[in-house]
Amino acid sequence: MTPKQRKTLIRIIVAFVITAGLTVTFHLVEVPWWIRVPAYLVPYVIVGHDVLYKAFRGICKGQVFDENFLMAVATIGAFCLSECLEGVAVMLFYQVGELFQSIAVGKSRKNIAALMDIRPDYANLLAEDGTTEKVDPDDVEIGSVIVVNPGEKIPIDGVVLSGQSLLDTAALTGESVPRHVAEGREVISGCIALDGQLRIETTKEFGESTVSKILDLVENSSMKKAKAENFISKFARVYTPIVCYSALALAVLPPVARLIFGYPANWIDWITRALTFLVISCPCAVVISVPLSFFGGIGCASSRGILVKGSNYLEALADTGTIVFDKTGTLTEGVFVVTGCHPAQGWNRDHLLSVAAHAESASGHPISLSIRRAFEETGRTVEPEIVSDIHEVAGHGVTALIEGKRIAVGNERLMLKEGAAVSCDQPEGTVCYVSVDGVFAGCIHISDVIRPTSGEAMKSLSAQGIRTVMLTGDRTEVAKRVAGELGIHTVRSELLPGDKVSEVEKLLEEKEKGSCLAFVGDGINDAPVLSRADIGIAMGAMGSDAAIEAADIVLMDDDPAKISLALRISRKTLRIVRQNITFAIGVKLLCLLLGAFGIANMWIAIFADVGVMVIAVLNAVRALKIR
Amino acid sequence: MKKTYKVEVDCAACAEKMADAIRATEGVKDATLSFMTLKVKVEFEEGADPDTVMQAARANCKKIEDDMEIYL
Numbered sequence: 072m073t074p075k076q077r078k079t080l081i082r083i084i085v086a087f088v089i090t091a092g093l094t095v096t097f098h099l100v101e102v103p104w105w106i107r108v109p110a111y112l113v114p115y116v117i118v119g120h121d122v123l124y125k126a127f128r129g130i131c132k133g134q135v136f137d138e139n140f141l142m143a144v145a146t147i148g149a150f151c152l153s154e155c156l157e158g159v160a161v162m163l164f165y166q167v168g169e170l171f172q173s174i175a176v177g178k179s180r181k182n183i184a185a186l187m188d189i190r191p192d193y194a195n196l197l198a199e200d201g202t203t204e205k206v207d208p209d210d211v212e213i214g215s216v217i218v219v220n221p222g223e224k225i226p227i228d229g230v231v232l233s234g235q236s237l238l239d240t241a242a243l244t245g246e247s248v249p250r251h252v253a254e255g256r257e258v259i260s261g262c263i264a265l266d267g268q269l270r271i272e273t274t275k276e277f278g279e280s281t282v283s284k285i286l287d288l289v290e291n292s293s294m295k296k297a298k299a300e301n302f303i304s305k306f307a308r309v310y311t312p313i314v315c316y317s318a319l320a321l322a323v324l325p326p327v328a329r330l331i332f333g334y335p336a337n338w339i340d341w342i343t344r345a346l347t348f349l350v351i352s353c354p355c356a357v358v359i360s361v362p363l364s365f366f367g368g369i370g371c372a373s374s375r376g377i378l379v380k381g382s383n384y385l386e387a388l389a390d391t392g393t394i395v396f397d398k399t400g401t402l403t404e405g406v407f408v409v410t411g412c413h414p415a416q417g418w419n420r421d422h423l424l425s426v427a428a429h430a431e432s433a434s435g436h437p438i439s440l441s442i443r444r445a446f447e448e449t450g451r452t453v454e455p456e457i458v459s460d461i462h463e464v465a466g467h468g469v470t471a472l473i474e475g476k477r478i479a480v481g482n483e484r485l486m487l488k489e490g491a492a493v494s495c496d497q498p499e500g501t502v503c504y505v506s507v508d509g510v511f512a513g514c515i516h517i518s519d520v521i522r523p524t525s526g527e528a529m530k531s532l533s534a535q536g537i538r539t540v541m542l543t544g545d546r547t548e549v550a551k552r553v554a555g556e557l558g559i560h561t562v563r564s565e566l567l568p569g570d571k572v573s574e575v576e577k578l579l580e581e582k583e584k585g586s587c588l589a590f591v592g593d594g595i596n597d598a599p600v601l602s603r604a605d606i607g608i609a610m611g612a613m614g615s616d617a618a619i620e621a622a623d624i625v626l627m628d629d630d631p632a633k634i635s636l637a638l639r640i641s642r643k644t645l646r647i648v649r650q651n652i653t654f655a656i657g658v659k660l661l662c663l664l665l666g667a668f669g670i671a672n673m674w675i676a677i678f679a680d681v682g683v684m685v686i687a688v689l690n691a692v693r694a695l696k697i698r
Numbered sequence: 699m700k701k702t703y704k705v706e707v708d709c710a711a712c713a714e715k716m717a718d719a720i721r722a723t724e725g726v727k728d729a730t731l732s733f734m735t736l737k738v739k740v741e742f743e744e745g746a747d748p749d750t751v752m753q754a755a756r757a758n759c760k761k762i763e764d765d766m767e768i769y770l
Binding site: 125128132138172173180290291293294295296304307308311353354355358359362363366 | 708709710711713714730732733734735736737739761762764765
């Protein structure tokens with residue numbers, strides 16, 4: 072409890088005790104009204120003086136329709152009708168509700184903040200004489216050496232100079248299995264060293280480190296408002312004035328009409344009904360529950376390693392009907408392994424692998440890496456000086472000059488360009504062809520491994536009613552096999568990198584109105600596609616700035632099953648949002664109606680105000696606990 | 699230019715009013731207030747001085763609701 076809340080609580084208790092005492096006394100002893108009314112005014116002022124003051128200030132500034140004004144009017148009205156006990160009780164009840172709401176909101180705010188709390192408090196800076204000093208992470212310069220003791224958070228991104236340890240990455244990825252790091256490995260901030268001391272040379276400033284970026288992203292996520300939130304703001308803007316004018320009409324029109332038709336006016340009855348209206352007119356319950364639910368949903372997701380950049384994306388994800396996956400690096404590990412080497416007639420295996428590895432020596436493509444690795448495993452090393460004129464042809468492969476011979480390594484299209492007639496049986500996996508001076512020299516088989524959780528992820532997405540699509544630059548046979556194995560509905564294969572954007576655009580046109588399309592990629596080569604889709608989801612983003620930048624939703628680890636979890640969180644959050652909107656508005660309208668007919672009294676009106684708010688807040692907090 | 703400020707406000711409806719008031723201040727292009735993080739992100743017009751603009755914005759907010767604060 073904050074000091075402010077504690078003060079309110081004390082005021083409530085004191086006022087309650089006095090009110091109870093007075094009520095009992097007046098029950099036993101008959102007293103005239105001029106003693107009774109001032110006596111009740113004492114607890115009334117104790118518990119409600121701030122409300123009265125705020126109402127007064129509001130009137131001075133022309134801000135008439137706020138809840139303080141309404142409470143003041145309603146309770147003073149009760150006093151005027153000599154319903155003193157009711158006046159005090161209403162104010163008491165109102166303050167209890169406000170206090171409870173303030174505590175509930177503060178608590179959920181704190182809970183969510185704790186979920187996201189990965190901010191390191193200090194860094195142990197190593198001085199030249201070998202001593203360490205605790206400093207603010209902001210003050211550590213790039214290239215400094217910091218020491219991370221067991222149990223401490225790594226404050227800044229860097230490279231391990233010495234020491235080894237298991238790292239707990241749960242705060243970043245939601246993954247509970249620790250990772251092992253040792254000398255020479257890059258580490259990112261936010262992880263906790265578990266069992267060993269690490270000396271780390273920092274490679275970034277604190278402000279540029281992973282942990283700062285993530286904190287920034289999560290803290291800003293509630294700034295991007297969802298449609299539901301904007302709807303509520305607009306609703307609140309019209310709701311209060313409408314109810315206030317209705318209250319005025321209710322207080323004046325029926326009595327006047329009754330007078331005209333020759334009945335007694337019953338002013339008191341109608342004014343009481345109008346006051347009830349005023350109490351119900353505060354839109355706070357509705358206004359608070361919606362952003363709180365989204366905040367809870369985003370907090371829950373981030374504790375599981377799913378960073379959502381805004382409530383609007385969480386909302387869009389819940390409406391997603393199609394999810395498009397990039398194959399390599401997303402559904403598959405993206406780590407290729409050479410599984411076969413088939414030289415054409417007149418060539419031998421070693422030579423084939425050697426020319427291919429040399430031609431690919433400058434490329435960072437996973438396929439190139441796998442060929443080089445296979446070559447190095449034979450005990451030889453790539454000599455870059457014998458290779459020249461390396462050209463990478465996007466979507467085709469690589470050409471280069473080696474010892475005066477033109478080497479081409481790539482797919483069938485490249486061979487066609489080179490005029491080499493290929494002959495190779497088509498096994499599982501990707502085939503990489505090699506030609507020398509336009510003559511086919513053989514082929515290399517490379518396979519990618521499907522991620523262990525991909526199948527499970529696709530199954531649960533299908534069960535959630537999602538149409539799954541896979542895009543790949545791979546051959547159709549390979550693509551079909553992978554898709555069949557995983558149970559993916561649609562496959563588009565043999566795409567050049569540029570084709571992926573147009574494929575996604577085609578899918579965007581095909582989709583049903585109102586449903587969204589999400590694209591899942593590894594964020595390395597697919598930034599244009601990520602931004603073109605309604606929602607871009609980047610996987611395996613831990614430590615990859617580009618992916619964090621380009622995507623709307625970021626999965627810190629590379630588990631496709633997290634997508635189905637994210638979908639579940641978004642849908643449940645939206646369900647809570649809808650429940651709260653319907654419930655709060657519904658109860659308010661119902662109470663307004665009952666109030667107009669004189670059935671609802673002040674107590675029901677207060678419930679419609681603070682009671683609904685408390686229930687809505689408690690419901691919103693459920694968004695935190697989605698599994 | 700965009701800047702983020704910490705705010706204090708008690709109820710969600712007041713927070714909405716506060717955001718409206720900041721948005722209506724001269725020199726402010728757009729403002730988003732998050733009641734959950736109690737922060738307001740203000741985008742200033744080209745050439746506006748954030749400090750003077752925020753003083754004015756704060757005064758505007760005080761006009762509609764006393765019980766609030768923007769930490770400048």
